[in-house]
Amino acid sequence: MDGLLLIDKPPGITSHDAVDAVRRIAKTRRVGHAGTLDPFATGLLVIGINKGTKTLTGLVGLDKTYEATARLGATSTTDDPEGAITVRADCVRPDQDEVEAALKSFRSSYLQTAPAYSAKKVGGKKLYELARAGRAHEVELPKKTVTISELVILNYTWPNLHFRVSCSSGTYIRALARDIGEMLGVGAYLTELRRTNIGPYDLENAIRLSDLNTDTIGSHLIPV
Known part of the structure; x- marks a missing residue:
C-alpha cells in the first residue's frame, strides 16, 4: 500500500494522532504528513x-488556504x-x-512574529516549553517574512470575523488573527480554523x- 491520502481532520486530536490512526488501518509504520x-x-x-x-518534503513548502474565524475585542495568551x-x-x-482596510494591509509580504506558544525553537528549546515554564520573556520571539496572496472577508458580525486566507508555507493563521486585531486596535484571537487546500490538493x-x-x-489512495 503506497500513495497519498487526503484526510479531513476533526477537532480535538493532533496531527500525530491522525497519523497513528492511519498507521493502524494501513498496518505500516511508514506514515507521515505534510x-x-x-x-x-x-x-x-x-x-x-x-x-x-x-513526496511529503516537496509538499510541505506549498501554499495553503484556510477558512478561519477571529474573535475581535479580546486576546489570548496562545492566540x-x-x-x-x-x-x-x-x-x-x-x-x-x-476591517477591510486592515485586511488589505496584510495582502502582501509582511514580517510575522511567531506565537509565544509554538513549536519554533530558540536556543534549542521550543517556545511553548519556555512559555509553560514562565520564561517566554527571556527570549526574543522569532520573526519570518510570510506572503498573504488572498485575504477576504466571508462574514463580519461583531465580534466575529470570518475570513479566507491563502498564504505561504510557515504562516501562522493565529498570529495573523492577532496582528489584524492589533491593527484594528481591539485585539483578536483565532477561534476556528479549517484548512481547505495544500497546493493542488x-x-x-x-x-x-x-x-x-x-x-x-x-x-x-492517490498513487505516487
Missing part, C-alpha cells in the same frame, strides 16, 4: 503511506481558544470598511477520519 494542524483546527491533512512519504482569554470591554467596534476530495477503515482506504 503540514501540522493544531488540535482545535480541522480540515485537510495530506498523509503519505510507505513510498508516499518520500487561539486554548489560552487564557482577556476581553477588552472598552474597545471601539470597527465597522466593515475599517483540495479538502473536497478528502475522507473524514471517522470514515476511514480497511475497506475504504484503498479507494482513497
Whole structure:
C-alpha cells in the first residue's frame, strides 16, 4: 500500500494522532504528513503511506488556504481558544470598511512574529516549553517574512470575523488573527480554523477520519 491520502481532520486530536490512526488501518509504520494542524483546527491533512512519504518534503513548502474565524475585542495568551482569554470591554467596534482596510494591509509580504506558544525553537528549546515554564520573556520571539496572496472577508458580525486566507508555507493563521486585531486596535484571537487546500490538493476530495477503515482506504489512495 503506497500513495497519498487526503484526510479531513476533526477537532480535538493532533496531527500525530491522525497519523497513528492511519498507521493502524494501513498496518505500516511508514506514515507521515505534510503540514501540522493544531488540535482545535480541522480540515485537510495530506498523509503519505510507505513510498508516499518520500513526496511529503516537496509538499510541505506549498501554499495553503484556510477558512478561519477571529474573535475581535479580546486576546489570548496562545492566540487561539486554548489560552487564557482577556476581553477588552472598552474597545471601539470597527465597522466593515475599517476591517477591510486592515485586511488589505496584510495582502502582501509582511514580517510575522511567531506565537509565544509554538513549536519554533530558540536556543534549542521550543517556545511553548519556555512559555509553560514562565520564561517566554527571556527570549526574543522569532520573526519570518510570510506572503498573504488572498485575504477576504466571508462574514463580519461583531465580534466575529470570518475570513479566507491563502498564504505561504510557515504562516501562522493565529498570529495573523492577532496582528489584524492589533491593527484594528481591539485585539483578536483565532477561534476556528479549517484548512481547505495544500497546493493542488483540495479538502473536497478528502475522507473524514471517522470514515476511514480497511475497506475504504484503498479507494482513497492517490498513487505516487
